[in-house]
Amino acid sequence: MPISRRPELEKDNPVAPQIYIGPRRRLALARAASTSQAPAQDGVAAALRTLTEAAEQFVTGVPYVQKLDKERNALLDAIMQAQALLSVEEAPARQPSKKGKSR
Numbered sequence: 167m168p169i170s171r172r173p174e175l176e177k178d179n180p181v182a183p184q185i186y187i188g189p190r191r192r193l194a195l196a197r198a199a200s201t202s203q204a205p206a207q208d209g210v211a212a213a214l215r216t217l218t219e220a221a222e223q224f225v226t227g228v229p230y231v232q233k234l235d236k237e238r239n240a241l242l243d244a245i246m247q248a249q250a251l252l253s254v255e256e257a258p259a260r261q262p263s264k265k266g267k268s269r
């Protein structure tokens with residue numbers, strides 16, 4: 167089998183010329199990437215919600231110990247941040263009311 171001496175055919179070559187992608191194809195690829203990421207966000211939100219619930223159960227179930235106070239507070243802060251993030255994601259987008267003055 168002959169060995170190719172063309173650098174553009176070698177794998178992971180940063181010097182190799184790049185294949186031209188036109189504007190229509192680039193937009194189509196960007197559109198496809200943006201639609202494929204939307205379901206992943208739902209999965210991340212569900213995983214974060216499950217993790218937050220498990221952490222809450224753990225914090226409430228474990229008795230308070232003085233020497234673990236720093237770790238407990240860190241876990242409570244993480245739960246608080248996760249709940250804040252989830253509440254922002256789940257909040258419906260509010261549309262400003264378009265009430266005009268009737269004469």
